[in-house]
Amino acid sequence: xxxxxATITFGIALLACIASPAAAQRYKxxxxxxxxxxxxxxxxxxxxxxxxLLAPCHPATLDTVWGVEGVITGFDARASAYGFYMQTVNAxxxxxxGVDVFTGATNYNGPVPGTPTGGNLVLGDVVRVYxxxxxxxxPNGETELEGPDTIQGTNDIIIRKVGTAxxxxxxxxxTHDFNWVPxxxxxxxxxxxxxxxxxxxxxxxxxxxxxGLLGNNFLVVLNASxxxxxMIDGFTLAVPAFGTPPLNATVGFVRGILNxxxxxxxxxxxxxxxxxxxxxxxxxxxxxxxxxLENNKLRxxxxxxxxxxxxQNEGNYSLGSGLSGSTVDLxxxxxxxxxxxxxxxxxxxxxGDTETITAQSIGTATCPLCLSSGQTLEFAQGIxxxxxxxxxxxxxxxxxxxxxxxxxxxxxDPAFLPLFDDRSKYAGPGTAFGRRITVRGxxxxxxxxLHYLMGLSGGKRNGISVFGPSQxxxxxxxxxxxxxxxxxxxxxxxxxxVNITDEGLATVPAASLQxxxxxxxxxxxxxxxxxxxEDWEGVLVSIDNARVVNFNTDxxxxxxxxxxxxxxxGGDTILVSSxxxxxxxxxxxxxxxxxxxxxxxxxxxRILPRSDADIVFPAANVDPGAVDFSxxxxxxxxxxxxxxxxxxxxxxxxxxxxxxxxxxxxVLASGEMEAGVYRREWNGRDANGDRAGAGIYFYxxxxxxxxxxxxxxxxx
Numbered sequence: 001x002x003x004x005x006a007t008i009t010f011g012i013a014l015l016a017c018i019a020s021p022a023a024a025q026r027y028k029x030x031x032x033x034x035x036x037x038x039x040x041x042x043x044x045x046x047x048x049x050x051x052x053l054l055a056p057c058h059p060a061t062l063d064t065v066w067g068v069e070g071v072i073t074g075f076d077a078r079a080s081a082y083g084f085y086m087q088t089v090n091a092x093x094x095x096x097x098g099v100d101v102f103t104g105a106t107n108y109n110g111p112v113p114g115t116p117t118g119g120n121l122v123l124g125d126v127v128r129v130y131x132x133x134x135x136x137x138x139p140n141g142e143t144e145l146e147g148p149d150t151i152q153g154t155n156d157i158i159i160r161k162v163g164t165a166x167x168x169x170x171x172x173x174x175t176h177d178f179n180w181v182p183x184x185x186x187x188x189x190x191x192x193x194x195x196x197x198x199x200x201x202x203x204x205x206x207x208x209x210x211x212g213l214l215g216n217n218f219l220v221v222l223n224a225s226x227x228x229x230x231m232i233d234g235f236t237l238a239v240p241a242f243g244t245p246p247l248n249a250t251v252g253f254v255r256g257i258l259n260x261x262x263x264x265x266x267x268x269x270x271x272x273x274x275x276x277x278x279x280x281x282x283x284x285x286x287x288x289x290x291x292x293l294e295n296n297k298l299r300x301x302x303x304x305x306x307x308x309x310x311x312q313n314e315g316n317y318s319l320g321s322g323l324s325g326s327t328v329d330l331x332x333x334x335x336x337x338x339x340x341x342x343x344x345x346x347x348x349x350x351x352g353d354t355e356t357i358t359a360q361s362i363g364t365a366t367c368p369l370c371l372s373s374g375q376t377l378e379f380a381q382g383i384x385x386x387x388x389x390x391x392x393x394x395x396x397x398x399x400x401x402x403x404x405x406x407x408x409x410x411x412x413d414p415a416f417l418p419l420f421d422d423r424s425k426y427a428g429p430g431t432a433f434g435r436r437i438t439v440r441g442x443x444x445x446x447x448x449x450l451h452y453l454m455g456l457s458g459g460k461r462n463g464i465s466v467f468g469p470s471q472x473x474x475x476x477x478x479x480x481x482x483x484x485x486x487x488x489x490x491x492x493x494x495x496x497x498v499n500i501t502d503e504g505l506a507t508v509p510a511a512s513l514q515x516x517x518x519x520x521x522x523x524x525x526x527x528x529x530x531x532x533x534e535d536w537e538g539v540l541v542s543i544d545n546a547r548v549v550n551f552n553t554d555x556x557x558x559x560x561x562x563x564x565x566x567x568x569x570g571g572d573t574i575l576v577s578s579x580x581x582x583x584x585x586x587x588x589x590x591x592x593x594x595x596x597x598x599x600x601x602x603x604x605x606r607i608l609p610r611s612d613a614d615i616v617f618p619a620a621n622v623d624p625g626a627v628d629f630s631x632x633x634x635x636x637x638x639x640x641x642x643x644x645x646x647x648x649x650x651x652x653x654x655x656x657x658x659x660x661x662x663x664x665x666x667v668l669a670s671g672e673m674e675a676g677v678y679r680r681e682w683n684g685r686d687a688n689g690d691r692a693g694a695g696i697y698f699y700x701x702x703x704x705x706x707x708x709x710x711x712x713x714x715x716x
Contacts, residue, residue: 066131070089081105085257178199184228205251206229218244240289254278254280256274258270301340308365386453426485436483437484442479442506450600456506467495477506511542513541513681546593547590577608629648631708631710638714640682657697665692666686694713
C-alpha cells in the first residue's frame with residue numbers, strides 16, 4: 001500500500017468507525033488472505049507478530065491501524081525526534097507486546113495543545129493510537145507507529161488517553177537471550193523488541209568504546225559467563241544521558257526497553273536505559289548538564305541519584321571565574337533527592353559571558369563513597385540576550401569596531417565576518433551545537449518543527465527560530481529556555497532545549513516595517529553598517545504596498561494558500577510562504593498587499609505570515625486615484641519615527657532624512673513606486689550605521705517636481 005493510499009484508507013475508515021460503530025464492525029482490516037478475520041482494532045500482538053495462521057492480522061509496512069492500545073513504559077524525550085514506548089495492558093504473555101510510537105517533532109511528554117490528550121502523558125498512562133506502521137530502519141530495525149503522512153514535522157498521529165495501569169511486568173532474561181549480535185539472539189530478543197527487559201548480575205562493564213559503540217553506549221557481560229555481550233544504551237531514552245561507567249565496574253542488574261538499531265554501520269540489539277534507576281552500578285555520578293536559571297542561579301543535572309550530604313556541600317563546586325571573585329554560595333539537592341542540584345552564586349561576569357562549573361567529590365544515593373573526580377562543563381553565564389546594544393557605535397574600532405558594542409545570540413561573531421559568514425558566536429563550528437545558554441523571549445508562531453521566539457523589546461536581530469522544542473512555544477507567552485545554538489541552512493537556530501519554563505502572558509513585539517530591498521539582501525555586512533536580511537532573520541517584519549507577480553516557471557500562477565512572490569517599488573522581489581498552511585489567500589498577479597510575518601532564512605529570505613490577517617489589501621489597492629499626495633511623521637518627539645506617505649500616481653520617489661545644516665543622513669525610499677500608501681521607519685542611524693544624536697531632523701519627500709517637508713525631534 002502506498003503512503004498516499006494508506007493515508008486515504010486511514011481517514012475514510014476512521015471516519016466510518018467514529019460515525020457508525022456497526023459499520024465499523026463490518027469493515028475487516030487489514031485486507032489479506034482468505035484466512036483473515038481481523039477486527040478493526042488490532043492489538044500490539046497483531047502489530048508485532050509476523051503474519052501466520054496463528055496470528056493472521058499483522059499489518060504490512062505503511063498500513064494504517066487504529067485503536068492500538070497500550071500502557072506507556074518509557075519516553076524518547078530527546079529533541080527533536082520524540083516518541084514513547086507502550087506495552088499491552090495485562091498481557092497473557094510478554095512476547096510481541098511492545099512497540100515504539102514515533103511522534104516526530106511533537107513531545108507528548110510535554111504539553112501539546114489542541115490534541116485529544118493535550119499532551120503531558122506520563123508513565124502508566126493507557127493510550128489508544130491511530131497511526132501508520134513502519135519499520136525503522138528497514139530492514140533490521142524496530143516496528144514503529146507514526147502519523148499517516150510519515151513526515152516528522154507534522155503532528156497527524158491521533159493519541160487518546162483512556163486510563164491508567166501499572167507498568168507491565170519486566171521480562172527477565174539472560175545475557176545470551178539479549179546478546180547484542182542479532183545472529184546469536186534474534187530468536188530470543190526479537191519477540192521482546194519494544195518491551196521492558198531485565199538481566200540480573202553480577203555483571204561487569206566489558207567494553208566502553210570501539211566498533212559499534214557511540215557515546216554513552218557500553219557492553220556488559222555476566223561474570224560467570226562472559227561469552228555473551230549485551231549493549232546498554234544510556235543515551236536514547238535517558239535525559240540527561242547516562243554516563244559511561246568505568247571499565248570493569250560492577251553491575252548488579254540492568255533493565256530498560258529493548259530495541260534494534262544500527263550504530264556506526266553495526267546492527268545490534270540494545271537495552272535502552274530510561275534513567276539512572278534502570279541500572280545498579282558501582283560508579284560515581286557524571287555531571288550531564290549545567291545551565292543558568294537566572295544571573296545568580298545555576299542548575300546542574302547528574303546521571304544518577306545523588307548522596308544528599310556530598311551533593312549539598314557547596315565546597316564541592318567551583319566557578320571558572322572564581323579567581324576573579326565569583327563564588328558558589330549555596331548548593332541544594334532539589335526535593336532532597338534525585339539528580340538535580342541548584343546553586344546560588346555571585347558572579348563577576350556579564351550575562352552571556354563564557355563560564356565553567358566544576359563538580360567533584362560527590363557520591364550517589366546507592367554508593368555514597370563512589371566519589372566523582374573533577375568534572376567541568378561550559379555554559380554562558382546568566383540570561384543571554386538575543387541581541388543587545390551596549391554602547392554608542394560611534395566608538396568605532398577599524399575595521400570591525402561596531403561589533404564591540406553589540407552582544408547576544410544574534411550578534412555576529414567578528415572572527416567570521418571577514419570570511420563572509422554572519423554567524424552566532426554561540427553556535428558550534430559548521431552545523432555543530434555550541435555551548436549551553438539560557439535565553440528569555442516571547443513565543444510568536446509555530447511553523448511545523450520551527451517555533452519562533454522574539455526578545456521582549458523586539459527590533460533588529462531580536463528574533464530566532466527554535467527547532468523541535470520539548471514543548472510548544474505558545475504565541476503571547478514568555479519563556480525561559482535552556483538550550484544550545486546551531487547554524488543550519490543559513491539560519492541561527494535554538495536546538496536541544498533541555499528546559500523550558502512558561503513564565504506567563506506577554507505582549508508579542510510589534511512588526512518592524514522594512515523594505516523588500518533590505519529584507520531580501522543576502523550581503524554579508526562585514527562592517528555592520530548596512531540594513532540587510534540578516535538583521536531581521538527570525539523577527540516579525542512587515543512590508544507595504546507590494547505587488548504580487550507570477551512565477552517565471554510553471555506553474556506560473558501561484559496556488560491558493562501557497563507560496564507567492566511580491567515586488568516592491570524599487571523592483572526588488574521576495575517570496576511569501578505559508579510553511580505549514582497558515583493562510584488561504586489565493587495570490588493574483590497585480591494584487592497590492594501589505595504583508596506581515598516572520599523573516600525566515602533558508603539560503604534566501606522569505607516572509608512567513610501567521611494567518612490571513614497578516615495579508616492585507618491596502619486602501620490604495622481599492623482606489624489609487626483617491627489617494628492624495630501627503631507626508632506624515634509620528635511621533636514628532638521620540639527616539640524612532642514612523643513615516644507615512646502617499647502617492648496619487650506612479651512616479652519617481654525620494655524620501656530622505658536631513659539634519660539642521662541640510663546634510664542627508666539616510667534614504668528611506670528611492671526609485672519608481674506605484675500609487676498607494678507607504679510606511680517607513682527611521683531608527684536614528686545614518687547611512688554608515690552610526691547613531692545620530694538627539695536633535696531636530698527634517699523628512700523631505702520629493703515626487704516628480706513636488707516636495708513635502710516635515711520636522712521631528714529625535715530623543716536618545
